[in-house]
Amino acid sequence: MxxxxxxxxxxxxxxxxxxxxxxxxxxxxxxxxxxxxxxxxxxxxxxxxxxxxxxxxxxxxxxxxxxxxxxxxxxxxxxxxxxxxxxxxxxxxxxxxxxxxxxxxxxxxxxxxxxxxxxxxxxxxxxxxxxxxxxxxxxxxxxxxxxxxxxxxxxxxxxxxxxxxxxxxxxxxxxxxxxxxxxxLPIREMRAGYAEVVKYGLIDDPGFFAWCEAHWREVFAGGPERDRAVAQSCRAKAAVVVRDEHENGDRALLNLGHTFGHALERITAYDSARLVHGEGVAIGLCLAFRFSASLGLCPRADAERVEAHLKAAGLPTRLGDVPGGCGTVDALLDAMAQDKKVKGGALTFILARGIGQSFIAPGIEAESVRAFLRDETNTSRP
Amino acid sequence: MxxxxxxxxxxxxxxxxxxxxxxxxxxxxxxxxxxxxxxxxxxxxxxxxxxxxxxxxxxxxxxxxxxxxxxxxxxxxxxxxxxxxxxxxxxxxxxxxxxxxxxxxxxxxxxxxxxxxxxxxxxxxxxxxxxxxxxxxxxxxxxxxxxxxxxxxxxxxxxxxxxxxxxxxxxxxxxxxxxxxxxxLPIREMRAGYAEVVKYGLIDDPGFFAWCEAHWREVFAGGPERDRAVAQSCRAKAAVVVRDEHENGDRALLNLGHTFGHALERITAYDSARLVHGEGVAIGLCLAFRFSASLGLCPRADAERVEAHLKAAGLPTRLGDVPGGCGTVDALLDAMAQDKKVKGGALTFILARGIGQSFIAPGIEAESVRAFLRDETNTSRP
Missing domain, CATH: 3.40.50.1970 (Rossmann fold)
Known part of the structure; x- marks a missing residue:
């Protein structure tokens, strides 16, 4: 094979x-x-x-x-x-x-x-x-x-x-x-792209996430599993796009991990030596699941499973993994508020009730994000 | 009133x-x-x-x-x-x-x-x-x-x-x-805009052209006829746009006078001291009707009526009316071939069978345009 x-x-x-x-x-x-x-x-x-x-x-x-x-x-x-x-x-x-x-x-x-x-x-x-x-x-x-x-x-x-x-x-x-x-493709770029592959499982396809856990090595090595992973990811994205071509609703699900991820890219000034998009997404996915868990929405075990898989594939999963650090909690919040998905001033997050059960959560209070990030910053720093 | x-x-x-x-x-x-x-x-x-x-x-x-x-x-x-x-x-x-x-x-x-x-x-x-x-x-x-x-x-x-x-x-x-x-609005800009008003009558509304002949002075003066002329022009354009929003067919009718007009603008290097868009359109409308007449498609009397009205409104109607001249016939043809409405290399013109009877004429031979322009250049030059 x-x-x-x-x-x-x-x-x-x-x-x-x-x-x-x-x-x-x-x-x-x-x-x-x-x-x-x-x-x-x-x-x-x-x-x-x-x-x-x-x-x-x-x-x-x-x-x-x-x-x-x-x-x-x-x-x-x-x-x-x-x-x-x-x-x-x-x-x-x-x-x-x-x-x-x-x-x-x-x-x-x-x-x-x-x-x-x-x-x-x-x-x-x-x-x-x-x-x-x-x-x-x-x-x-x-x-x-x-x-x-x-x-x-x-x-x-x-x-x-x-x-x-x-x-x-x-x-x-x-x-x-x-x-x-x-x-x-350089391994770092391969990993960064893989974070988006995993995302599709996390959004609404727990079976695909489990398949990724079992087959990620073959995806990296270039077997037929790679074609399958790419095709399945395209299918998943296409299904969302077909429902919402111009991003007025459902398409926001594709931003799972991206509100945090974009903020990290902004904080690191889009310096790819420090962080590339997919690495920001990997950390963002973990943060989205841990934030969901901290709000009592998602089993903590699911958040841990997400982190374990991304870590196994060689991806960063914590704020502390960003080389050079990622600034203060306030700087992170500011960077998030600048995101173009901000609507009417309120923060919209994509949260999850579990692996493959993500949903759009508009109107998230800045204070609850701040409290969560404060915890993350403390546990991330050695 | x-x-x-x-x-x-x-x-x-x-x-x-x-x-x-x-x-x-x-x-x-x-x-x-x-x-x-x-x-x-x-x-x-x-x-x-x-x-x-x-x-x-x-x-x-x-x-x-x-x-x-x-x-x-x-x-x-x-x-x-x-x-x-x-x-x-x-x-x-x-x-x-x-x-x-x-x-x-x-x-x-x-x-x-x-x-x-x-x-x-x-x-x-x-x-x-x-x-x-x-x-x-x-x-x-x-x-x-x-x-x-x-x-x-x-x-x-x-x-x-x-x-x-x-x-x-x-x-x-x-x-x-x-x-x-x-x-x-400066009178020259008013006239230039008026060329487009007249165009809508020439495309498919002979009654509106006749109305223009009767009421153009009130349109310029600012009476209720101005509102009527603007509204009727918008209605006419809207009707074409609704039939062909993305310019794959019928909408080309709106280019009546524009293939010649754009070429003249190009030849005069878009120097508004010499020629503004509407003036190019006025000459272009006359050329389109005279070209149609020279091909035996349109009564010569209609072409003369178009010219008489535009001239009465103070607009240029002949190649010789362009200050500083408009170059050689070959230069005009080159300028026309650069128009973005060129499709597959062939020249598409909007021609007319009479006032209010314009149609899309694809695949017009460069030679017949050349012959027509040669005549125009000769009759235009004093």
Whole structure:
């Protein structure tokens, strides 16, 4: 099994449909998909494709992708951007829009995002606004982007007022999640993406969480379990997105662990040397469960089980795990209040009654959060 | 009648509904609407409003608008931008988005665009992308923006590759077209806007064109005919937009006169000292009708009637009317081919079988356009 998995030969991919009416699309999950990209993208009827990638991913995969597209007769351009969150800026948007226009992409043509979440969010946003909307295809190259940012149509850039505060809902026409690309992913990025995989189990699928506990090593190693984990995560996210495409309700469940996680990212100034998004989410998931337990909503044993699993997978689980610390309780609360999910001034949390039983809890009092964080800060510090 | 019209006292406005399902909204047309803006905007349920205006319009009307909103208890901010097309840029977008975020505008709140097409397009685009979409209200202050850009949900900025090439479809929640604001509009801008009014008659309403011929002086003077002309134009545009919100078909009819007009704007480098949009449209309408006549599609008498009316209203009607000239036939053709309505390389024109009988004509050969323009250039030059 692991021998077959280690090969890069294409097998039949798993198809995850995202049934959004006239914006419906498929997510394909499998090893070696990048080699089949040309035929699949040509089938969408485009005559040209503007590939957008970054200087980490481009040198590894852009040639293979371009060749596959050119073999189908598509006119190709490739734009290589600096890697990292700073690229998700107004300047980055202008650069990508200009490149797409330069490539004479018309309404029937395509933008192809080859990279992680930064490239997907930025290229997707550019596709949303060039000529008031051209189609785009995602080829996510990290576990995080395969299970999270490539599903749901959220695109955008960062503002000096916060992350992802400027953007659009723009659904891709196709997502090709080539799980073989993860073979070369740094272990820290793999773990960070895995925190989002676990999240789907914690939201509403206790069976999937148990499956993760049993199979996480194979997911990391690249066996067929990896494809299954990616596909199941996409299915779970798609199900929520279909219920609530524009985030007016249920979609907030996907923020489980994120109110805390975003605050930690803000506190650490988005310095990836200290904390990457998925690590913030891992700590945030543990905090959400422990907060739920402290409010008497959730068995303490469930909170401990969440922590044990994330810890086993090599992820941070406590405020004290953040290198350089995470500031005072007040600073954390301030950082949380800045979150864009704040509505009418009240704090909204995603809490849980147990593993796989999360729910939206609006109007949580700042005082009860403060008391909880005070306890956490004390127990976290050595 | 003209005595009553000259007063700024509010009368019952004309309501033009734009029935776009869950994006439906009303356009109100009438004198003195700005004084009632507060109550009307508060009724939308917002708690805060970010007013975006420019340095021409802001000093005239921003205080009155702000006072009307504050009287209803809304939290207000005012952003004043440099006037002119150059503001519709990536930098302008960043500035407005930042101002809207700074003003803590949340999903239920509003951006209010107080100004002409530039402010409407830019503030509307910012509203489309801040937090992936907040609501906005248009208070158009020119005839052109009251009858054109405030209807239909097209928002955007210019790119170095062309005008309006980056943007979004984002419908306003309400449009307040205060026709008293046009009393102080420079006559040249009034005329330019009037070209778009005439266009609606030419597209599919010969009765409205005849009404324009009979009543254009009252429209300019500010009588109740002005309100009627604005309301009828909005109704006409709304009817097309409702049939084709995202410009996949019928909506192209609204481009009558615009393929030529945009080319002229491009040729004159968008120098408003030489040519403003509506003037380009006026010449473009005449060219579209004369081109239709030269192809044997339309009676020559209709083309002459179009020209006579636009000329009577003080608008340019010939290539030779462009100050500084409009270059060679080849340069005009090149400028036309760059238009974003080019699809698959072929030129699409809106032509006419007579006044009020326009239609979409895809796949027009460049050679027949060239021959027509050669004739026009010869007859236009003294």
């Amino acid at each position: 692991s021998h077959a998995a280690a090969q890069a030969e294409p097998s039949a991919p798993i198809t995850v449909p995202v049934p959004l009416g006239e914006r419906a699309y498929d997510i394909l999950v499998g090893r070696g998909l990048i080699g089949t990209a040309g035929a699949r993208i040509a089938a969408l009827g485009a005559r040209a494709a503007a590939i957008v990638t970054d200087a980490h991913v481009g040198p590894l995969y852009a040639d293979a992708l371009a060749a596959s597209l050119e073999a189908q007769g598509l006119r190709i351009s490739v734009t290589v951007l600096p890697p990292g969150e700073a690229t998700k800026s107004y300047a980055g948007l202008e650069r990508v829009c200009d490149a797409v226009l330069e490539a004479r992409i018309e309404r029937g043509d395509l933008v192809v995002a080859l990279g992680g979440g930064v490239i997907g969010d930025l290229a997707g946003f550019a596709a949303a606004v060039v000529r008031r909307g051209v189609r785009f295809v995602q080829v996510p190259t990290t576990l995080l982007s395969q299970v999270d940012s490539s599903v749901g149509g959220k695109t955008g850039i960062n503002s000096r007022h916060g992350k992802n505060l400027v953007g659009a809902f723009h659904q891709p026409s196709l997502v090709l999640a080539d799980t073989a690309l993860l073979d070369t | 003209s005595h009553a019209a000259a007063q700024a006292e509010p009368s019952a406005p004309i309501t033009v509904p734009v029935p776009l399902g869950e994006r439906a909204y009303d356009i109100l047309v009438g004198r003195g609407l700005i004084g009632t803006a507060g109550a009307r905007i508060a009724a939308l349920g917002a708690r805060a409003a970010a007013i975006v205006t420019d340095a021409h319009v802001g000093p005239l009307y921003a205080d009155a608008l702000a006072a009307s909103l504050e009287a209803q208890g809304l939290r207000i901010s005012v952003t004043v931008l440099p006037p002119g097309e150059a503001t519709k840029s990536y930098a302008g977008l960043e500035r407005v988005c930042d101002a809207v975020l700074e003003a803590r505008i949340e999903r239920g709140d509003l951006v209010v665009a107080l100004g002409g097409g530039v402010i409407g397009d830019l503030a509307g685009f910012a509203a489309a992308v801040v937090r992936r979409g907040v609501r906005f209200v248009q208070v158009p202050t020119t005839l052109l923006s009251q009858v054109d850009s405030s209807v239909g949900g097209k928002t955007g900025i210019n790119s170095r590759h062309g005008k309006n090439l980056v943007g979004a479809f984002h419908q306003p929640s309400l449009v307040l077209a205060d026709t008293a604001l046009l009393d102080t």
